[in-house]
Amino acid sequence: MSTVLTHEAQEQLNHIRHSRDVVHAHSPAIQKLFNLVIDYVDDAERAGKNGTKVIWAGVPWAMPLIYSTGAIPVAFSEMGRISGRDAITVSEDHYQMPAETCSMVKATAGEWYLRKQAGTSITRIFGSSSACEPYNLAWEVMRKEGFDVYTSDIVYRAPGVEGERYEELVRYFIEEIHEFNEWLTGSREIDRDSLHREIVRKNRMMRSMREIMDLRLQHPFHVKSLGIMYLMNGLTHYFGKPEEYQEVLDALVGELQGLDINEEERSQAIPLIWTGGNGQEFGIYDAIDNAGGSLLGFVSSPYAKDYREEIDPVESLVRFQLESQMAGASIYRRDVIERQVDRIGARGLILYGYLGCSFGSVTREMYREYFHNKGIPSINLEGTFQVGAASGQILTRIKAFIEMLS
Template sequence: MTHTASLERDAPTLLRRRPRLPSWSKGLQALDAMAQSYSFRSILGAADAGRSVIWGGWSWESPLTYACDTIPVSYDQLWSEESRESEAIAEDHFQVPSEFCSMIKAMLGRLHIDRDHKIKRILHFGSGCEPIHSVLELAKQDGYDIFTLDTVTAFRSTAKHDADIAFLVEELQRLSHWLTGKPADEDRVALEIRRKNAVLHKVARVLELRARHPLDIPGIHTKQIFMGAMHGFGDLDAFGTVLDTLIAELEELDDEPEAPDYIPVVLAGSVGNIQIFNAIEESNGAIVGWVYHGADTYREDLPPLQALAHYVLDAQSRGDLGEAVGASVAYRRHLVEEEVRKTGARGVISSSITGCPYASLMQQLERDHFNRADIPIITLETDVHREPPTEEQVMRVKAFIEMLS
């Protein structure tokens, strides 16, 4: 039987599987609206209005950034529009090889295009991607003020030393001086940690409910939830209200459980193109677990800057920050395996950006690990552009899901 014939045979099942929330969900509509409002143009508008806006600072360090009355903007906004034009500038003007990471090229080109705009400060986490360091060195020539937050590495949570925490606290104070000209207001940082933790608890509840109804919150909306977990789309309180609505809607569905009729899979990493999500769902697959960074809570029993320091060191030993933090490259596979065990998933989809050396290493480690564990895995690479994925990518996803049936 051909793959097309198989889909036709299962058409009634696929109709039953259509997500129920998108047709009426106020929560998903509000989530979409927030994600759309967090746009490149609105960000530039905030800077034009006199707000303190920086590139970076949206992830684990965001409580301090917000406590400094600064809007942190995630790097993905640098390739959200005109990414092909930005990439062309990186290749033609800066002579970056065409086969190199599309994210790096789009970032470099966009910063060059926008060198006369008001967002001239960039915060970079020193344990991140090395090619980004090169981008930022070139950005200095265009007049950008670059701040690199240095770090240390703890390969085990038990390996955290007092000197490591003290070093990170000193770095965070240095960051506060860069943003405001004065030491951090620790009471304000503590308040921002509590605010973010409150949102993260709601994120955890949404993901818990979604695991039982994985088709009711499609992949693209789940990605929006993870992004909001880090920066709240610039408004944590409003994002928390959106999550409250989603929780109420999912809890109502939870009162009417239904037998699953899909193939459960775990997704590791991000997906740059929503049609990959569509390929999974159209093939009778459902993402029941997702290993992505930034959704763990902060400790509130410590002074706030120490809590931030512990957070990033613990993230390293958990593998929580993907390829963004040292040891996490090696450890993420353990988080993925735990999601497989917890959800009963039949396979793993590992996704990364094409040409990223860190993600390529991580995917090879995951391939070796899950092949030894006899857990089916497929690795995908996508670029940051908005064009549809290739037919080969879609067919690989569909063939993988069909193999798991």
């Protein structure tokens, strides 16, 4: 099937095309990136139809493992870009989800329903249990719809878990991975050579990303906010095309290295850090660009250090996750934000979350207070997971926030 876009989703697709053809007309690398974005889900649907194993995957740590089996993951985050009001209506009216339910849960559940009706080839879903209660409800609903849903336990490393307690957690996580592999492939045995190759590949991507983020300190406006957001998203799932995603990274490194330093550009940019998921109200990114902001720091995809290549690849996957900001407690992300504040000389934080997510709002308030006490101002934004126009109020707040920092 090809995705049939709602009016709002079509508008946002036009926004991406505009960013590709006009805003980033100077950057073939970002143009290629946006082509990967646009084709991701439909190409995955086609691959599924032609016999490739394709799954919906909402678990970032698993991506190298999924690729190592020859399967293609389609990240939940992409559901937001293609789903609109229709998906929300399905969840609220057909599934009777309360209106205040998180928009991510409503958008994904509604979109899966609509795609099932339209004959999707992707009927397997991999999510995590105990991530949040609304999603647990969605898993049950999707099972009843006939999807093959698998959820793995969140392996949460609390602050202070070290020594033998930590090693116990590592062993538990390894067992989880074998169980997931069995669901995905029919066997608990993991192809370690293939997984090792995926880890080496991911390390190369992260090195490229580090280089890009360093070069962007000299050229903060070469890649605008929507472009860098999607580049960062791709680091998790590669848009189903790892080689092409690496080509984008290589090409962008080349572009940035070839630019002359422009002191005026550097001095005009207001360095910002984006925390939280990506918003699908693309007007937010334009508002940041227009006000002179530059997103130079991110915390959602770890890229600061490599996977260990000298140890067993399954263990490497586990230790990378448990020693990154994705390990569980908010304090790990806070530490990454703090390091990035120093690295890029951030003048402000954009704390972004989805409407209806109580977990996220508590975390954002903790970050706000912590960084406020350190003299770093922040703006707390809530938006929808599905596409839509940003409200005038949000755009005004962003503009006022960045102007205050200038």
